Amino acid sequence: MLSEKTIAIIKSTVPVLEVHGTAITKRFYQLLFTSHPELMNVFNHANQRQGKQQTALANAVYAAAKYIDKLETILPAVKQIAHKHRSLGITAEQYPIVGQNLLQAIKEVLGDAATDEILNAWAEAYGVIASVFISVETEMYKEAEEQHGGWAGYREFRVERKVRESSVITSFYLVPQDGGAIASFEPGQYVSVKLDIPGETNTHIRQYSLSDAPGKPYYRISVKREDALPGKPAGVVSVYLHEQVKEGDVLLLSAPAGHFTLDLKDARPVVLISGGVGLTPMVSMLNTLADTKSDRQVTFIHAAQSGDFHALKQQVEEKVNQTSGATAHWCYAQPTAQDTGVFHKEGYIDLPWLQEIIPSKDAAFYFCGPTPFMAHINRLLLQWGVPAADIHYEFFGPAGSLDEESEKAAVTN
Template sequence: MTTKMLSSQHVEQIKASAPVLAEKGEAITTRFYEQMFEAHPELLNIFNHRNQKQGTQPKALMQTLYAAAVNIENLESLLPTVKKIAHKHVALQVVPEQYPIVGHYLLKAMKEELGEAASDELLEAWGEAYEIVADIFIDAEKELYQETKDQPGGWNGFRPFVVDGITKESEGITSFYFKPEDGETLPTFSPGQYITLRVLLPDDQYTHLRHYSLSDAPDKDHFRISVKREASPDYPDGEISNFLHDQLNVGDQISISAPAGVFTADVNADDPIVLLGAGIGQTPLISMAKGALEANPERNIDFVYTTKNEENHALLEEMNVLNDQYENFRPHVRYTETDAHVDKELLHTIIEENDGQKFFLCGPGTFTADMKDILEQDLGISEERIEREMFKPFV
């Protein structure tokens, strides 16, 4: 954690501004992004264009600002969030020189949106607070960049890969296999991590970056992702997934940054695990299952999964192979045409049969929230035993 400290006066000013951020935070962050991109359009090569259009990126930044204001006296409490965002930033190749740009336009947007409430003293306090938070991120990211580069087969930046294989897994989900163009080795990764693809669409001025969970075990000669087609080819919000499905071919080159992410399972541990997934949320979970069983064939794993029907069940064959190979791998599949749901009776049975597990939840936000509530409130599972991943933007 940084050694810089805010004065007690600045701390009080920032804490007092928390209610205003709750009220006007989204307006501030929306204006911030608009003005920053107008002055620095090159940053559109990093930020997710879809999240800008849908407003999810401003909302994510607003929530981070509000959390900083509320916890300004105890920034250590934000470290888990800092770590997660730092991994995203390293995957996107964010550099320290970009932080002053963000700070300038953030304070500018605050001043314009808050009007008379934005006193010189408040802006000065937030300026200092931003520098402290920026330093925390820069230090964390510097360490991650070094670790990523120094590991065997590791690299920084975007490395050219070649598409080595494409497999249609189910209705709407396709797996893509990538090998390094230079033929050199790949680094290992922790099951649950993702890679970031850099895509330049035809007739588009700026690149698009997308995170995709690795869906195979580590220590192979390839990376594999399994991608859900979002909407239809003429629906702009699904343009990258549709590009991959419709235009990416075996032999094509694509640029990829090194594996990152904190939603991971320790494959060398012995404790039993329960993997809870819905829809495309199973991709990091199948990687966890395969990685854990390859490292420790005796490890107990319950794989609870729900999707609409068998036609939408991607990687079903791999689940069946694991079921045939390992007596201690237990799949629990539910096909539901309505909202993804797993009943608590099933979870209660799993817990009774194998107490002491750690739980990994991945899927739509509503699914992971419901599962977390059932585990904690109905079944008495402590928060420390639950890891949860949702597909949503981070600032």
């Protein structure tokens, strides 16, 4: 346990971290990759370039400092990060490396303000926080390996089928190369795909939501091709999967992980809302409810640019038709002439439409999509009076924030 003095010192740094947190984490990653370049094989390079990873870490450090005397408050966030660490293969031996470089970054960014007393307090606090992560992740590694069909590290899976779902999304049906059983998973979870891409210096690891129900002889991931945009390069991994990976090829997968899961014990109605490729965990949830013949009322809502970009539409409609009390609703921002009669709303999701198609706000709400989209949906649900405890969402990539800044982006983009 931390001493009262250490806790007081850590909490005194909260205002400083609020201002300089991102500068500290930016410098941290520079130091980390310089001293341990092998870790470039673990981290998502695109998130590094876009600053998402630095911001996520800054938020985590800030929360740890703010609640250093009540670490149980941040346990849900710890578990979320621990799932990602387990899927990436982060080891206990890497935590001291992280701690050393984080303290060095604090010292460099804060300069004389980072007194020996502050640095010693942070070293002590980091040790406690790291031990919490290591303990949680150790259990996760054990569970992933010892469950039926489970495994440690990465396992070879063969691409049994490759199916084009829309103009930008393709599904990959993956079966174990060794012919053995595969671990079950909770609807909403993801797997890590590890790739050595010709011409790339480092290994690339990406997480993709499983887009079908558990209990199948395969895992399915549905990947959006991330093409280049002004100021944003094309997605190295997604383009490689779309263009180069073919049926019969072998990919390396981690065992399923993730905290964003459908609560199957909740008997209340469920509302699944998605934007773009964010429908992948939602489809897994829908398929699970359909396959288990759940009598829960299900409202499935999906937003896409147009029918050309709408993946898995026919499959969702089939599952909805097989499920008593289930409905599906499509919102197209820019429908084409070919979309006439196949969508339900033009433009963007708004509260009056949600209130029209959702029978009751007394339900469990799950949503996923681009951050501005999720900020918009979150604001609508809170405006409607949906309790925060009934609102569940998933970020693709480092955890972000559904704050007013994200909402502004939703309005201006």
